[in-house]
Structures are given as structure tokens and as C-alpha cells.
Amino acid sequence: MKNPVIIFGANQLGQAAKAILESNEVVIYGFLDDNEALHNKEIDGVVVLGKTEDDGFLKFIGKKCDAFVAFDNNKLRKSTVEMLKNKRKVMPMNAIHKTAWVEASAHIGHGNMINMGATIGNNAKISNHCIINSNAVIDHGAELGDLVQIGAGAVVNSEAIIGDEVFIGSGVTIVSGVKIGKGARVGAGSVVVADVKAGETVFGNPAQKVGA
Incomplete structure (x- = not known):
């Protein structure tokens, strides 16, 4: 049984990652994105849950959910990966x-x-x-x-x-x-x-x- 996935980034790359994961029958739990204008909105049937450092959702990662980081900006990608390693002791999955x-x-x-x-x-x-x-x-x-x-x-x-x-x-x-x-x-x-x-x-x- 595959864990559902939280995708960091509700941009075009995040949406592409969603399609890739769904091609393998992986369920997307939701997006996290720091653009507050997107919060609580649906993107192709998946809700933008909140910010990328929202502990209410981060607590699921490594237990009930896996994570994928979908930022094409390398600085943001690296900082998000470091946050996941420090807070949740996990590395993002492959898509x-x-x-x-x-x-x-x-x-x-x-x-x-x-x-x-x-x-x-x-x-x-x-x-x-x-x-x-x-x-x-x-x-x-x-x-x-x-x-x-x-x-x-x-x-x-x-x-x-x-x-x-x-x-x-x-x-x-x-x-x-x-x-x-x-x-x-x-x-x-x-x-x-x-x-x-x-x-x-x-x-x-x-x-x-x-x-x-």
C-alpha cells in the first residue's frame, strides 16, 4: 500500500509532479505552498492546504504521508529539503x-x-x-x-x-x-x-x- 503524498509547491511543476505520481496510482493528500492566495483552493481536484512549514500538516510526513518537493528554484528547493530533514527526518520521495x-x-x-x-x-x-x-x-x-x-x-x-x-x-x-x-x-x-x-x-x- 503506497502512502499518500504531500506536494510542496502548487505551481506548474507541482501539478506536473501530481500527474506523475497519479500515473503510478499514488494518492495526493494535498499541496503546501506559501502563496496565501492559493490556500483552500482546489487545483485539479487537490486542495492547497496551507504553508510549507505548517506543522499541522508536516506532522503527517514520515508517518502517514510521503513528501515531494516541486520547486524549480534551487534555493527554495534546497531550503525545503533541509526543513524536511530537520523537522521530519525524511528525504523527499522520487516522482x-x-x-x-x-x-x-x-x-x-x-x-x-x-x-x-x-x-x-x-x-x-x-x-x-x-x-x-x-x-x-x-x-x-x-x-x-x-x-x-x-x-x-x-x-x-x-x-x-x-x-x-x-x-x-x-x-x-x-x-x-x-x-x-x-x-x-x-x-x-x-x-x-x-x-x-x-x-x-x-x-x-x-x-x-x-x-x-
Whole structure:
């Protein structure tokens, strides 16, 4: 019997997480969100119960409910995860769509969202709190750090290494073996054929550094 889930964030990402979890017949207990204008309102049949640090609802997590954190802002995502660890001694669950393909040898950490049609290959490593959008491919032996976001249809080829908090836009191709440093950003549709330094933004085919 699967526990019901409280989703942190009633935004579009939270609603996408709801659809992913429901694809696996998981019941959504409710949303928590700090936007008071949403409180007590229904979103697609699920109520926004209150704020993210409302102890009246947090007390259920780890006992009667699991939690999923659905904020695409990394700072907010990290602070919510820390709050759950400190107050409830739990890590968020994974939300993996029933149509995603995850090889048995892949390593999947905590709090990841893997949307419909995504493919995670042999011995790939997905760390924690990553967002992998529809039809993305993480090929065999590739590694994602924490809080990585992968756009729809992007391909991270074999043995590429993606650092923490990297953003990869839709339709990007990362060539095999490439390393992308922490906090880098890759614009949509780019083809990355060489390593990208931490904090850099690159775009194009082949991808080149943009900005100062």
C-alpha cells in the first residue's frame, strides 16, 4: 500500500509532479505552498492546504504521508529539503512517470522528478533533487549531480558528467564524455562538444560561451 503524498509547491511543476505520481496510482493528500492566495483552493481536484512549514500538516510526513518537493528554484528547493530533514527526518520521495524507462543498474537518489518518456540508461547516476523532463535521455554511464534540470528531449550521452545545479535546456545534446561544471547553463537546442566551466552559459552548435 503506497502512502499518500504531500506536494510542496502548487505551481506548474507541482501539478506536473501530481500527474506523475497519479500515473503510478499514488494518492495526493494535498499541496503546501506559501502563496496565501492559493490556500483552500482546489487545483485539479487537490486542495492547497496551507504553508510549507505548517506543522499541522508536516506532522503527517514520515508517518502517514510521503513528501515531494516541486520547486524549480534551487534555493527554495534546497531550503525545503533541509526543513524536511530537520523537522521530519525524511528525504523527499522520487516522482518517476510510469512511462519513463529506468534501467535496473541505474542509481537514482532522492527527490528526483523523471517525467514521461524519459530514459535512464545502464549504470547512469542521478543524484538528488533533479528534474528530468519529458523524453530526455541520460545514457549509460552518464552522471548528474544534485539539483540538475534537464529540458524536454535533451540527450546526455554516455559517460558525460554534469555538475550540481546545472541547467540544460530543451533539445540539447551533450556529447559523450563531456564535463559540465557546477551551475553552468546550456541554452535550448545546443550541441555541447567540449567541457563547460563552472558558472558558464553556453549556446549554439557547437556550443560557445555567451556573456562576459
